[in-house]
Amino acid sequence: MSRPKAQGWCPTAFHPMMSGDGMLLRVRPQFNRLSLDQALGLCKIAEQFGNGLIDFTSRAAVQIRGLTPASFAKAFSALQSLSLVSQTASHEALSGVLLSPEWQENDLTHRLTKALYDRLDELPELPGKFGFAMDTGRQPVLQSCSADIRLETSKDGRLLLIEDGADFGLSVSQDTAISALISLAHRFSKAVRSSKPNTRMKNLPLPLQNAQDEHAYKRQVSGASLPLGRTALGFHLAPAFGQTTSQDFTNLLIQSDCKFLRLTPWRGLLLERVLDLSISPVFISDEHDPKRRIQVCPGAPACQSAKGNTRGFAAQIAPQLAANPALNSKELHISGCAKGCAKPQKADLTFVAQNRGFDLIVKGHAWDMPIKTGLDPDIILQNLDGF
Ligand code: SF4
Incomplete structure (x- = not known):
């Protein structure tokens, strides 16, 4: 679906x-x-x-x-x-910049971000969700976070300009990085002119940078955060x-x-x-707190599209995750509707609010076909380890 x-x-x-x-x-x-x-x-x-x-x-x-x-x-x-x-x-619309959170005053991440803030006028108009990641510590930590153009460090210490979704980047210097980033943003803007307005970098059929370029280098793959x-x-x-x-x-x-x-x-x-x-x-303050394994959108009444109270249901489910070893490593997603804003990726168990109860999707997205529909929240709580 x-x-x-x-x-x-x-x-x-x-x-x-x-x-x-x-x-x-x-x-x-x-x-x-x-x-x-x-x-x-x-x-x-x-x-x-x-x-x-x-x-x-x-x-x-x-x-x-x-x-x-x-x-x-x-x-x-x-x-x-x-x-x-x-x-x-x-400027406000273009200022969606994620920084590697442990940046230090005047280090590379800080200097590059400042240089980008100073040149926001040179960026083209970009889709509303478009963003940048300044992930230039020794090891990238933002690869699981949403961004379209990334600056990262390669394993051998090169600064790479990367299109989201690509497994390589072009080597740039500290002095040329922001000019190259702006130029890439312009090429993206031109490429999507006739596409849907919400197109993101990872949706382009082909990368804008050439993997065969003599300055292309393999990106460092990192699951760190x-x-x-x-x-x-x-x-x-x-x-x-x-x-x-x-x-x-x-x-x-x-x-x-x-x-x-x-x-x-x-x-x-x-x-x-x-x-x-x-x-x-x-x-x-504990990464292993079970609440960290539940992605939940605002739900009702905060969102007009929501068909149920997601946060209240998440609060009921969290203690069960802690108490039940069968649920030890499961990732849950509780969504107020099938748009799945909180987790546009697959989850082990996804519960989507409906006018009556919740639909259940196993190992899928909020918009995928449910294996059960209209489940009563109490029934879900009693049978969570059986799904
Ligand atoms: S998933 Fe649906 S209910 Fe939840 S925030 Fe998005 S639009 Fe609102």
Whole structure:
């Protein structure tokens, strides 16, 4: 079965999206980093102008939900005063840059990202979901995260410009990398001019770069990421199912005493220089916490397309994953509808909300053919290890 049409664009601070609980806007802090004042300010904005809920996205961004047209204007101006909005809507749209989260001031990742921010005007108009990954640490850690053009380091230390989906990249120097990236973005833009507006790099039938080019090198394949818990740079944690309240987030910030934090594409936050923290159960700091194995979209009432309460159901299922060895390594996906926004890949078990109960898909996508339909949530909970 083919995937139902998903939204082809992402909300920004300039262009909020209407959702089931009002308007939502997305904030993409520069370098994926927030100062304490900015983070506390965001919490206040969510509380004062939204419904107090804050989403952490897989694009290292945060979303404020539940705005009205009148409160959106106030929220936007408060974000501007915190320097959390680009100068123009087009810069904001093009600023979807993921950084390898352990970058250091003035290292290669930081310098390349700064150079790209300085040259956003030179990029063409790109699809709303298009993004860049500056993954130039010794080993790539963002390969499982969504991006269309990547800069990575090869095993022998070369800087490579890579189209998402390709197994090779073209060697570039630190000085030529951003010009080459901009040129590749222009070639992509030309190539998709007559295609569907939401085409991504990985959907192109042929790569734009030539694998036979004398500067083409094999890409380093890496399953690495930044696990939750203590890291060299600070404490990495995540709100359960990607969402928290402004109050819980504020409490965490005050208790941690951090000065800066980074948003990570695993719906997490890295509290810089915080090495120990006793955290409230609403945040997860253990990568093996079963809640990390459940991908869940906002569901009802937050999303207009949702046919059921996904997060509530996920919270009921999580203890079962912990208690049952048969479910030890299973990845679950709970989706409010067949669009499957939270996990566009296959999962071991996918539950898709319907007007009555949930459909079950085994080892498939949310839009694939279910093997059971209309399952009652209680029946699912009683039989989870049998599916
Ligand atoms: S998958 Fe979830 S978030 Fe996406 S449209 Fe459906 S209900 Fe909404």
